[in-house]
Amino acid sequence: MTAASLIMPVLSLGMLALGIRMVAQKQKRFFLGWAWIAIGIAAAVTVFQPELMKTGNPDVMAMRMRMALGLLSFLVLMITLEAVRRFAMEERYALLWVSTGIILVVFAIYPDAVGWLAALTGMQYVSAITMVVFAFLLLVAFDFSLSLSALRADQKQLSQHAANLELRVAELEKAAQEKG
DSSP states (O other): OOOOHHHHHHHHHHHHHHHHHHHTTTTTTTHHHHHHHHHHHHHHHHHHHHHGGGOSHHHHHHHHHHHHHHHHHHHHHHHHHHHTTTTSOOHHHHHHHHHHHHHHHHHHOTTTHHHHHHHHOOOOOHHHHHHHHHHHHHHHHHHHHHHHHHHHHHHHHHHHHHHHHHHHHHHHHHHHHHHO
């Protein structure tokens, strides 16, 4: 038994424990706690499934991609839900990120979903993944454009209202000086 085979399980459990403690205590580094949990899970999987560390096998590579995608979706969902809980993110923005996390989970659990999408569109597997990512980025850009447009309209309305108030104050000051 090598030193690495003894250290890795302890290290992965330590990362999991650290992350769980940070999340449970609701420290300021809450998101870092979820990251430690995800890294600890990944390390534990590689310790208890050493065949995933072997390279060259396409099935192993696909499993690694699914694990990475699953961990990424887990982090996206947890960070989004925590941001909503702390009122750091509005629900309408969180909806986009939660739906992204769910789509990532679906693709991680059912890798044939991407293959089905590729067959449906007549694309290769990698092109289908690229299309999904591009569609998501396009939706994010569109949502941000809508939000920015609404903010610009609010800014314009507020500046017009402030200008009207300044004019009214100037008129009232002028009227007060003429009376007094």
